Amino acid sequence: MSRLRPDPFVLAILATVGVATLLPASGAVAGGFGVATTLAVGLLFFLYGARLSTQEALEGLRHWRLHAVVLAATFVLFPLLGLALFLLPASVLPPQLAAGVLFLAVLPSTVQSSIAFTSIARGNVAAAICGASLSNLAGIVLTPLLVALLLAGDGAGVDGSAVLGIVLQLLAPFVAGQLARRWIGGWITRHAAPLKLVDRGSILLVVYTAFSAGMTEGIWHRLDLGHLLVLVVVCCVLLAAVLGATGRGARVLGFGRADRITIVFCGSKKSLASGLPMATVLFGHAQVGLIVLPLMLFHQIQLIVCATLARRYAAEEEQELVPA
Known part of the structure; x- marks a missing residue:
């Protein structure tokens, strides 16, 4: 049953969605939350930049074949599959949910869960740290570019204001965090637990603002239980x-067992922590609620499936180590 236990952070997100449904922000209050969300997204990416060791990521390039496969899975294979699912008829998957699936497909990999599952499965943890970090570093640039290329007609335009928003809200804080790392990196490492609350609080603020806008614009009446079940199947x-x-x-490329495990876990994840704030920058506020719904479902599904898979890998290795 522990494998099926929901992620507490996902439960917090769902609770925030419930609050936004019952008590949506509107008018001047919504404007205030919009400003707060913009600042929260900037803070979030500043902390990402301050945490990420550029030296570790660059050193990891020595294992370039593994990282190339992970990046190809994240930013080539996933988007191609997302495009295929995007072509499903609107009667099966409404356009905004289809756009959400495609947005999910162009996001970078997770860091924390990719490393954790690789460790449980006894894979190459050092490569997982570098691979997941490189994926997030590349995602700062590649995700907005892919969104602009693939979803230009779904509220993610390529005009000057969109580019400026990406630079000011995502790239500039990230670079600032990287530059400040030499002074604050140690402090951030020592205070990882309280800063994690800042991270998650920022994301919950993003969720509340997005779903409040959706309620105010009346988009939720378009989603019924049938479409939700189809979305779950699509994510699976x-x-x-x-x-x-x-x-x-x-396996075909000749990687060893430990490296194969790293590729599977780093190449199959999508980052909820990066995806939610990115969506607020790349899409209109009223659209964000439905756009990020596939990501929220996929996040929980990937945790359940990969936890089971990691334990299976570990059990297989234990059996191999038992003397005949």
Whole structure:
């Protein structure tokens, strides 16, 4: 049953969605939350930049074949599968949910859970740290570019204001965090637990603002239980396809067991922590609620499936170590 236990952070997000549904912000209050969300997103990416060791990421390039496969899975395979699912008829998957699936597909990998599952499965943890970090570093640039290329007609335009928003809210704080790391990196490491609350609080603020806007604009009446069930199936199919492709592909390419595990876990994840704030920058406030719904479902599904898979990998290795 522990494998099926919901992620507490996902539960907090769902509770925030409930509050936004019952007590949505509107008018001047919504404007205030919009400003607070903009500042929170900037703070979030500043902390990402301050935490990420550029030296570790650059040193990890020595294992370039593994990282190339992870990046290809994250920013090539996933988007291609997302495009295929995007072509589903609107009667099966409404356009905004389809756009959300495609947005999910162009996001970077997670860091924390990729490393944790690789460790549980006894994979190459050092490569997982570098690979997941490189994915997030690349995602700062590649995700907005892919969104602009693939979803230009869904509220994610490529005009000057969109580019400026990406630079000011995502890239500039991240670079500032990298520059400040030499002075505050140690302090951030020592205070990781309280700063994690800042991270998650910022994301919950993003969720509340996005879903409040959706309620105010009246978009939620378009979503029924049937579409929600279809979305769950789509997320499961997407995850299964990537897990199968990364596992088989890593074996065909001749990687050892530990590296194959790293490729599977780093190449199959999508980052909720990066995706939610990115969505607020790249899409209109009223659209964000439905756009990020596939990501929220996929996040919980990937945790359940990958926790099970990591334990299976660990059990297989234990059996191999038992003397015949």
